[in-house]
Amino acid sequence: MFVLVIGPAAAGKTSIAKHLSEYGILINLDAATPCNNADVDIRKWVKVEEIQEKFNLGINGALLKSMELIVSMDEWICADKNEIKIVDTPGQLEIFLYHNYGKKIVEKLERYDVVTSLFIVDAQEILSIENYLAMLAQNAMMNLKLMIPSVTAINKVDLIDKENLLKYIDKKYLEKKLEKGDALHSLAKSLIEYLEYTSILQRPLLVSAKTGEGIEDLYSAIHEVHCSCGDIS
Ligand SMILES: Nc1nc2c(ncn2[C@@H]2O[C@H](COP(=O)(O)OP(=O)(O)OP(=O)(O)O)[C@@H](O)[C@H]2O)c(=O)[nH]1
Numbered sequence: 001m002f003v004l005v006i007g008p009a010a011a012g013k014t015s016i017a018k019h020l021s022e023y024g025i026l027i028n029l030d031a032a033t034p035c036n037n038a039d040v041d042i043r044k045w046v047k048v049e050e051i052q053e054k055f056n057l058g059i060n061g062a063l064l065k066s067m068e069l070i071v072s073m074d075e076w077i078c079a080d081k082n083e084i085k086i087v088d089t090p091g092q093l094e095i096f097l098y099h100n101y102g103k104k105i106v107e108k109l110e111r112y113d114v115v116t117s118l119f120i121v122d123a124q125e126i127l128s129i130e131n132y133l134a135m136l137a138q139n140a141m142m143n144l145k146l147m148i149p150s151v152t153a154i155n156k157v158d159l160i161d162k163e164n165l166l167k168y169i170d171k172k173y174l175e176k177k178l179e180k181g182d183a184l185h186s187l188a189k190s191l192i193e194y195l196e197y198t199s200i201l202q203r204p205l206l207v208s209a210k211t212g213e214g215i216e217d218l219y220s221a222i223h224e225v226h227c228s229c230g231d232i233s
């Protein structure tokens with residue numbers, strides 16, 4: 001199985017990917033950031049700083065161009081079906097939410113093995129109902145765009161008051177808070193139901209790449225998806 005690690009900038013994708021690579025193979029698809037520990041580093045073929053110069057682009061344009069090049073090549077794909085392949089991606093979320101590169105990568109990888117996504121968010125950014133629900137909405141959009149199973153992990157829990165965060169993860173608490181409301185509240189409520197229906201896991205996992213907290217549970221969750229996708233015995 002390929003695990004596409006996706007999420008906003010600096011959420012901790014690379015740090016989590018490094019932890020998970022203990023269980024499999026690490027592929028770095030971030031052409032802007034070298035990754036020494038990666039088994040396959042896209043920068044062997046595509047470097048953002050060279051693209052900037054060659055095509056006279058700014059950093060964001062060059063990152064998008066790098067994705068265009070990446071989807072057009074196969075050299076970086078490691079196709080060993082017996083391994084879990086962790087694929088680290090750049091923090092420019094619009095690659096997946098707005099452009100079609102994410103879907104193209106998924107379609108490419110699906111020719112070799114099943115693909116799931118691991119959506120990483122920074123716990124510090126979701127410490128209000130509004131922010132938490134907006135994160136769920138992004139997660140839902142990602143699922144819609146990529147149409148693959150998804151696991152969500154809330155990272156950097158070492159930096160927050162966990163009790164505070166756990167309130168938002170409780171469906172009953174959220175529903176109560178959204179009881180009397182306008183169309184936006186209804187949308188938010190429907191979103192919770194949608195995710196409950198679609199997510200393999202009903203709750204996002206709380207992890208810390210810094211302390212290692214929750215990483216084993218995260219691996220188990222991924223492994224569960226792996227088994228339910230039917231490609232291991
Ligand atoms: N305290 C704490 N810091 C973390 C944790 N995970 C990552 N960091 C720090 O957050 C920063 C960003 O981590 P990265 O793993 O590079 O995040 P990323 O999502 O790969 O970043 P981009 O690829 O640039 O989008 C680094 O300084 C990490 O050391 C965590 O669980 N706790």
Ligand SMILES: [Mg+2]
Pocket residue numbers: 013014015030033088089090091
């Ligand atoms: Mg990274």
